Amino acid sequence: MHSWIDGQPATAINLQNRGLAYGDGLFETIAVRAGRPSLLDGHLARLALGCQRLMIDVDLALVRDEIQRFASQLGDGVAKLVLTRGDSQRGYAPVAGVAPRRVLQCSPLPGYPVEHAEHGVRLFPCQTRLAEQPLLAGLKHLNRLEQVLARAEWQDGEHAEGLMRDGQGRVVEGVYSNLFLVRSGVLLTADLSRCGVAGVMRGALLEHAQRLGMPVQVRDIAFDELQQADEVFVCNSVYGVWPVRAIAALNWSPGPLTRKLQAVARTLLDT
Structure with a gap:
């Protein structure tokens, strides 16, 4: 077939x-x-x-x-x-x-390295910016040239994903994933009312986080806020959750909230 x-x-x-x-x-x-x-x-x-x-x-x-x-x-x-x-x-x-x-x-299901989920991934800071179009924001429409150009920016095996920002430099998402930050126990993800894709796994994790009583904020995220983040992770509906261990000179370790939502994602994909 x-x-x-x-x-x-x-x-x-x-x-x-x-x-x-x-x-x-x-x-x-x-x-x-x-x-x-x-x-x-x-x-x-x-x-x-x-x-x-x-x-x-x-x-x-x-x-x-x-x-x-x-x-x-x-x-x-x-x-x-x-x-x-x-x-x-x-x-x-x-x-x-x-x-x-x-x-x-x-x-076939992609054969991602086990290390991505266990130890985390490094994100490439893409120069390609996401254009603002509120009518299309959040949709998985067929116009993916921004992602094609962003993914072409790195060819090495060191980076598993890329970080994409909008024209103002705000953090939006990965090339093929959504991005979350954890700061002082609060789960943050970008507002996608101007650009970006509202991932299905992103939506499921937000719903489960609120159900579990985790404080959640969906808002604009400045690039500088990455420096204050305690945890960073990316997600999509194929691999679930990957901790982010590095973006350029910034470094993190997989944290407890990331691990908790990683388990939630695994259950969602397996049931």
Whole structure:
């Protein structure tokens, strides 16, 4: 099994697809274990928000069913859903009555080194900045050129992730993850109302932290605040939580709150 298009096995897509021409669509990357798509409700909720913002009319019950059937055949791996506005002729204007396209692709679960989770990772301080666009902020839309350029900034094996900031230099996220700081027992993560991706694991951890009575702040984070952080970690919906041990000359050790949320993430991905 390699890919489905609109619920059927397929290996080719129409060259007039608006996702290919304009990045006109959304995607979700979903960990699959024992045939079960992890955090599916969170992925579908973000997809629904994206479809509402982009005015793409899609049957979310159908999407859920296709993901579950695809995952059951995959077993273990990663399922990537790409949802585009559909096929159309040349021109930016959406064409009325065109059905969206649903593309599902699979890949093996990434074999990340165990050390990333146990001892932490080093982040590369990317120079590529995230542009502000509130209408698209938080969405997992198909326009990922900022992340492509940021990831091209390092080629060594020393850095497992990159740190991305906005045009004002505020800390936002990783290239393919969300970033959290812990300072004096308070869990901090960036406000994503101007730019960035509202990760599904990020949302789940915020919910669980509040349920556990942890003080939480979602706000702008200045780069200088990294120096005062007691703990730093990154997360996404495939690997869970990685402690951050270094960014440039700054260093940390995995802390108790990071370990607690790392255990929460592991449970979320395995159940």
